[in-house]
Amino acid sequence: xxxxxxxxxxxxxxxxxxxxxxxxxxxxxxxxxxxxxxxxxxxxxxxxxxxxxxxxxxxxxxxxxxxxxxxxxxxxxxxxxxxxxxxxxxxxxxxxxxxxxxxxxxxxxxxxxxxxxxxxxxxxxxxxxxxxxxxxxxxxxxxxxxxxxxxxxxxxxxxxxxxxxxxxxxxxxxxxxxxxxxxxxxxxxxxxxxxxxxxxxxxxxxxxxxxxxxxxxxxxxxxxxxxxxxxxxxxxxxxxxxxxxxxxxxxxxxxxxxxxxxxxxxxxxxxxxxxxxxxxxxxxxxxxxxxxxxxxxxxxxxxxxxxxxxxxxxxxxxxxxxxxxxxxxxxxxxxxxxxxxxxxxxxxxxxxxxxxxxxxxxxxxxxxxxxxxxxxxxxxxxxxxxxxxxxxxxxxxxxxxxxxxxxxxxxxxxxxxxxxxxxxxxxxxxxxxxxxxxxxxxxxxxxxxxxxxxxxxxxxxxxxxxxxxxxxxxxxxxxxxxxxxxxxxxxxxxxxxxxxxxxxxxxxxxxxxxxxxxxxxxxxxxxxxxxxxxxxxxxxxxxxxxxxxxxxxxxxxxxxxxxxxxxxxxxxxxxxxxxxxxxxxxxxxx
Numbered sequence: 001x002x003x004x005x006x007x008x009x010x011x012x013x014x015x016x017x018x019x020x021x022x023x024x025x026x027x028x029x030x031x032x033x034x035x036x037x038x039x040x041x042x043x044x045x046x047x048x049x050x051x052x053x054x055x056x057x058x059x060x061x062x063x064x065x066x067x068x069x070x071x072x073x074x075x076x077x078x079x080x081x082x083x084x085x086x087x088x089x090x091x092x093x094x095x096x097x098x099x100x101x102x103x104x105x106x107x108x109x110x111x112x113x114x115x116x117x118x119x120x121x122x123x124x125x126x127x128x129x130x131x132x133x134x135x136x137x138x139x140x141x142x143x144x145x146x147x148x149x150x151x152x153x154x155x156x157x158x159x160x161x162x163x164x165x166x167x168x169x170x171x172x173x174x175x176x177x178x179x180x181x182x183x184x185x186x187x188x189x190x191x192x193x194x195x196x197x198x199x200x201x202x203x204x205x206x207x208x209x210x211x212x213x214x215x216x217x218x219x220x221x222x223x224x225x226x227x228x229x230x231x232x233x234x235x236x237x238x239x240x241x242x243x244x245x246x247x248x249x250x251x252x253x254x255x256x257x258x259x260x261x262x263x264x265x266x267x268x269x270x271x272x273x274x275x276x277x278x279x280x281x282x283x284x285x286x287x288x289x290x291x292x293x294x295x296x297x298x299x300x301x302x303x304x305x306x307x308x309x310x311x312x313x314x315x316x317x318x319x320x321x322x323x324x325x326x327x328x329x330x331x332x333x334x335x336x337x338x339x340x341x342x343x344x345x346x347x348x349x350x351x352x353x354x355x356x357x358x359x360x361x362x363x364x365x366x367x368x369x370x371x372x373x374x375x376x377x378x379x380x381x382x383x384x385x386x387x388x389x390x391x392x393x394x395x396x397x398x399x400x401x402x403x404x405x406x407x408x409x410x411x412x413x414x415x416x417x418x419x420x421x422x423x424x425x426x427x428x429x430x431x432x433x434x435x436x437x438x439x440x441x442x443x444x445x446x447x448x449x450x451x452x453x454x455x456x457x458x459x460x461x462x463x464x465x466x467x468x469x470x471x472x473x474x475x476x477x478x479x480x481x482x483x484x485x486x487x488x489x490x491x492x493x494x495x496x497x498x499x500x501x502x503x504x505x506x507x508x509x510x511x512x513x514x515x516x517x518x519x520x521x522x523x524x525x526x527x528x529x530x531x532x533x534x535x536x537x538x539x540x541x542x543x544x545x546x547x548x549x550x551x552x553x554x555x556x557x558x559x560x561x562x563x564x565x566x567x568x569x570x571x572x573x574x575x576x577x578x579x580x581x582x583x584x585x586x587x588x589x590x
Contacts, residue, residue, distance in 0.1 A: 042292025066283030075260020094165020100115030106130025128362040132353035136343040181360035210262030412433040415460030421480030495520040
């Protein structure tokens with residue numbers, strides 16, 4: 001029997017991981033994100049489709065640890081002073097969102113069920129469904145913010161403040177459903193006021209444990225130098241804090257978050273984050289696969305109009321309400337729209353609250369299945385909504401809003417005014433050479449203007465725009481653009497159009513230099529070479545190497561690098577002259 005169970009576990013793991021690998025790669029390639037790929041994996045393999053993998057309830061129980069780990073990592077990035085600074089957003093914006101969205105969705109459910117059926121939901125049933133649907137998916141939204149690099153922006157902090165308050169609101173929502181219960185057995189549970197006391201005591205206990213137990217434990221492990229023990233200690237911290245909260249009937253994710261915050265300003269934060277992150281990624285993927293497996297395709301097929309209408313109503317209602325709240329908190333309309341769409345889906349805590357509502361005899365099992373499908377569909381819609389509205393939500397970077405390049409008497413053009421272009425431009429200006437600056441980043445243009453620099457808006461890879469900027473009279477055109485955006489054909493076109501100008505190009509790496517080896521340019525500059533050489537010299541100095549020996553090492557590296565680059569140009573491939581790379585000290589090469 002045990003061998004049979006182990007065989008099923010290996011088979012399920014093989015199917016889930018293999019299929020997820022394919023779906024996630026495809027959806028990533030399409031720009032739809034990994035979450036949708038995981039959900040589709042579960043939906044295809046689950047009991048309502050191919051039925052190759054079953055028992056989603058048990059899997060989601062394990063996978064919810066992924067949400068717990070996610071909140072722990074987020075807590076590690078929020079020091080207590082920063083959390084205190086966000087208190088107004090958490091208890092102001094968050095409270096208003098949970099209350100307004102929960103009540104609005106309740107009203108919509110009550111109205112729509114009476115439209116679709118002669119016997120619609122009662123107010124208590126609508127409330128038991130509407131309040132959980134007012135919550136959003138922390139497990140979906142936070143990774144989206146992290147991957148977009150917006151978690152620590154003002155917009156990301158507001159979204160996180162709402163999600164954090166939603167996690168705190170689980171306790172009062174459980175209390176409300178328990179108070180409405182029609183099941184006599186439900187009266188045996190603890191009253192709401194006692195849950196609040198439990199929460200305060202648990203949070204205080206976690207803070208004390210973090211200061212007097214966890215920190216000394218990590219200090220001891222750090223002194224011992226046991227790298228693998230950090231992994232065990234990190235997982236122990238998360239699971240212990242979550243288990244303590246679960247024992248009291250509270251949110252496990254909240255407990256992990258508090259534990260993370262307590263360690264946020266410790267010297268072990270980065271080590272912990274690196275150790276826990278792989279487990280979080282795997283378990284969160286399993287969580288979304290379990291969500292997909294719970295998608296009752298039969299319930300959707302039997303009443304597709306009803307389910308789709310409810311999902312659409314949920315998305316529209318929450319987006320509109322959150323948009324209004326964002327405007328109330330003085331967000332611009334684009335930011336308010338982005339916040340509304342980002343949080344328009346139902347959340348994973350809805351599954352927990354629906355189950356409790358069924359036990360309280362407030363909703364039927366069929367209603368629970370239908371609205372579980374509604375939540376899942378709304379989660380699937382989020383990546384599509386964010387993609388479809390990207391241009392609408394982004395501030396217009398139109399040439400009409402910024403000055404176009406014009407001939408201003410400069411004899412040098414610098415295309416790209418980022419960290420690289422700024423240094424080049426300032427050195428030219430320091431030598432009293434007038435410079436025309438061009439960039440497409442509106443935010444950078446505005447920041448530069450605040451420092452007194454005039455940067456024109458325009459695409460410097462267009463020859464007509466370069467001519468408009470005075471390239472025909474310029475003596476120098478320096479392309480300082482990020483990445484690998486310049487081609488050899490383009491540079492030939494620039495040289496033909498503006499033969500007077502010397503051309504300099506910033507190269508991303510050695511590959512870019514090889515690609516541009518026949519380009520008509522004065523010089524191609526590798527963007528990190530000189531700074532890396534400077535740090536190499538600093539490293540040798542830190543090791544008390546003498547100055548003559550440092551100069552000798554630098555000269556040897558530069559000589560070999562030049563030889564290797566010349567050989568690569570002649571051979572047309574990166575592997576040429578690989579023997580010129582320093583790989584071992586001289587005493588080991590003998």
